[in-house]
Amino acid sequence: AAPQGRLLCGPGLRRSGAGLLVTKCGLLRHRPAGGGAYWVDSQQKRYVPVKGDHVIGIVTAKAGDVFRLDVGGSEPASLSYLAFEGATKRNRPNVQVGDLIYGQFVVANKDMEPEMVCIDSSGKSSGMGIIGQDGFLFKVSLGLIRKLLAPKCEIIQELSQLYPFELVLGMNGRIWVKAKTVQQTLIIVNILEACEYMTAEQRRQALAKLSGN
Amino acid sequence: FMQRGLDSQTKKQLEEEEKKIISEEHWYLDVPDLKEKESCIIEERSFLRCEDLVYGRMSFKGFNPEIEKLMIKMNSKCKEEEIEEDDKMEADVSDEEMARRYETLVGTIGKKFLRKRDQRVLKDDDEDDEVEEGNSNIRPSKRAKKMFLKPQD
Numbered sequence: 001a002a003p004q005g006r007l008l009c010g011p012g013l014r015r016s017g018a019g020l021l022v023t024k025c026g027l028l029r030h031r032p033a034g035g036g037a038y039w040v041d042s043q044q045k046r047y048v049p050v051k052g053d054h055v056i057g058i059v060t061a062k063a064g065d066v067f068r069l070d071v072g073g074s075e076p077a078s079l080s081y082l083a084f085e086g087a088t089k090r091n092r093p094n095v096q097v098g099d100l101i102y103g104q105f106v107v108a109n110k111d112m113e114p115e116m117v118c119i120d121s122s123g124k125s126s127g128m129g130i131i132g133q134d135g136f137l138f139k140v141s142l143g144l145i146r147k148l149l150a151p152k153c154e155i156i157q158e159l160s161q162l163y164p165f166e167l168v169l170g171m172n173g174r175i176w177v178k179a180k181t182v183q184q185t186l187i188i189v190n191i192l193e194a195c196e197y198m199t200a201e202q203r204r205q206a207l208a209k210l211s212g213n
Numbered sequence: 214f215m216q217r218g219l220d221s222q223t224k225k226q227l228e229e230e231e232k233k234i235i236s237e238e239h240w241y242l243d244v245p246d247l248k249e250k251e252s253c254i255i256e257e258r259s260f261l262r263c264e265d266l267v268y269g270r271m272s273f274k275g276f277n278p279e280i281e282k283l284m285i286k287m288n289s290k291c292k293e294e295e296i297e298e299d300d301k302m303e304a305d306v307s308d309e310e311m312a313r314r315y316e317t318l319v320g321t322i323g324k325k326f327l328r329k330r331d332q333r334v335l336k337d338d339d340e341d342d343e344v345e346e347g348n349s350n351i352r353p354s355k356r357a358k359k360m361f362l363k364p365q366d
Contacts, residue, residue, distance in 0.1 A: 007254050010263040015254050031263060039263045050259045054269045102270065127270045127283045149266040151288075156271070164274030171260070171269070179276070 011050075012040025043143040047072045047172035049108035054128070056137070056170030057116065059099045067095060069103075072139075072172040075113050079103060083117035085125035093130070100131040100176060102168055131168055135178030136185050142173050144196045155195050158207055159188060 009015060012024035022028075026042030047055075049071060057069030060076060068076040079101065084093040095101070107115040118128040148156060149169055156167075165179035165188055175192060179185040187210060195203050257263065268287035272280035306314075 008257050008262065009254050010257050011260060013256075015256055020254070029263070037257075037263050039257075039260070052259050052261055126287070127268070127280065146260060146264065146266065149269065151265050151267055153267075160273035164272075164276040166272040166276045166280065167270075169269040169271075 006035055008035065008037035008039075010037055010039025012042055013038060041143075041146075043141060045139075045141045045173065047142060049073045049077065049105055049114040050171075051105050051108045053108075053171040054102065054104045055116075055172040056131070056168060056174040056176060057101045057103065057172075058137075059095055059097050059101060062095075062097060067101075069101060069116060071114070071116075072174065073114065077105070077114040077116045079116045079118070083119060084129055085119050085123070095130060100137060101129065102131055102170065103128050131176055132178075135166070135176050136189055137174060137176045138189055138193065139173050140175060140193060141196065142171070144192075145169055145171060145173060145175070148192075154200065155192075155203065158203070159191065162188075162207065162211060 009020055012022060012026060014021045014023050020038075022040060024040050024042040026040045029039055029041050031037045049055075055071050057071045057077060057079070059067050060070050061068040065081055067079045067081065069079055071077050081087060081092050081095070082089075083103075087093050101116075101118065103116040103118040104120070105114055106117045107113075118125060120126050120128070147153065159165075163179060163184055165177060165184065167178075167188075168176040170176075175189075177185055177188050177192070179188060191203075191206065191210075194206075198206070260266065268284065270280050271284055272278075275281065
């Protein structure tokens with residue numbers, strides 16, 4: 001039945017003729033708000049660049065005016081040095097090989113090399129750009145990232161009670177954590193990696209043990 | 214003298230002939246126009262538009278105050294509708310404070326525009342209020358403005 005208004009068919013679904021084809025395995029989700037949206041909640045570890053996604057990239061090379069970033073996709077993404085807030089031809093951003101950058105995709109399709117920027121449409125950086133010194137970067141599956149980014153995520157709420165720390169989540173499966181001491185950082189890393197396969201009960205037990213220490 | 218006119222006429226004729234030849238050579242489809250189907254389905258490859266995902270940069274317990282401010286800003290953008298309903302809570306200055314402010318404000322600005330005599334009376338008022346409250350019976354006579362006294366014969 002054709003619904004009134006536009007229907008959003010998200011990742012995992014493709015339009016063919018008048019109907020929809022499923023292209024990924026997983027759970028079908030539906031959101032009734034905002035005109036209705038259907039998508040398939042699938043699990044994967046390999047990231048495919050998508051326009052508008054915020055990701056963490058590692059600078060691998062500087063080629064003239066453009067940096068090459070590794071985002072975990074099939075191709076390295078390109079990032080122009082002018083795509084930072086307050087950057088001009090004379091005022092270049094201080095980016096070295098091996099730096100971590102949090103940015104969003106502005107071009108990402110299967111025919112072209114993905115391009116990233118570190119400013120949003122109004123020209124402000126709004127949190128994007130070079131991620132600071134120290135900290136720990138590790139990789140998890142994409143499904144966990146989406147679980148962590150859900151509004152009112154229990155894992156994040158419980159972790160935030162432990163100690164002060166900073167967290168950057170990239171949609172390409174990469175997480176960067178920084179806490180006051182190395183030990184605290186590693187504890188958070190281990191919890192985040194393990195909570196994919198722990199039930200809520202096990203997680204609370206683990207956290208209770210930690211906060212007792 | 215008719216030569217120019219003739220030339221333009223022949224030119225026109227030649228042009229028309231040319232156009233005819235060209236349009237006959239044009240290819241055209243002999244197929245009826247297909248109706249463009251209005252698609253009610255938008256394809257989207259990003260999870261961001263489907264689910265309500267929070268902003269990816271977070272900081273807890275004051276580790277990075279700039280990012281905490283950013284978190285509030287970003288997450289409040291998504292929930293603007295809820296905030297609009299709760300307007301009372303959002304006011305920076307409460308109603309009572311506003312009323313108090315206005316009281317004193319009107320008084321102080323009003324004093325500026327009083328004539329000198331009235332200013333002196335006001336000043337006496339303030340001093341008396343500060344010093345004593347009990348002897349208010351005696352003071353009213355002094356407080357009354359000094360009226361013009363007719364000289365006695």
